[in-house]
Amino acid sequence: MNKTYHGSCHCGAIKFEADIDLDQGTSKCNCSSCTKGRFWKAFIGGEALRMTAGIDQLIEYRFGGRTIAHFFCQTCGVKPFGRGEMEDTGVFYAINLACLDDLTPEALLAAPVEYQDGRHDHWENRPAEVRHL
Ligand SMILES: [Zn+2]
Structure with a gap:
């Protein structure tokens, strides 16, 4: 079930609301960016994120194919989220679950985790090793 969570960066300059259904799963990926940032995320549609403060405080970084x-x-x-766009589903956000101030550890642990092999550009595959992600 969709729930509205409230998120922020560490210093509080950036604040947002995100409608997320954690039962639909969370994601960890072994690509170079997710690995270094330990980016545990949930994907939501483009209309499910609302900035409430600090949109002008964000800086943008792109690498590789520069699509995200x-x-x-x-x-x-702190990285609160990333944004991408798919031809079929449109704009999506990848929300950093660690930035959600009203998500309890218990609720996070109860959410399913899916793993992506982004390191080898096979996001549809689960990597052979995931314990470090
Ligand atoms: Zn900040």
Whole structure:
């Protein structure tokens, strides 16, 4: 069931609301960016994210195919979310679950986790090793 969560970066300059159904699963990926950032995320549609503060405080980073915009707080460096676009489903956001202030550890642990082999550009596959993600 969709629930509205409230998120922020570390310094609080960036605040947002996100409608997320954690029962639909969360995602961990072994690509170079997710690995270094330990980015545990949930995907939501483009209309399910609302910025409530600090949209002008975000800095954008792209790498590789440059198709995904990774956003960081320019003050504290925390990445609250990334944004991408698919031809069939349109704009999506990948929300950093660690930034959700009203998501309890218990609720996070109860959510299913899916693993993607982004390191080898096979996001549909589960990597052979996932314990470090
Ligand atoms: Zn910040």
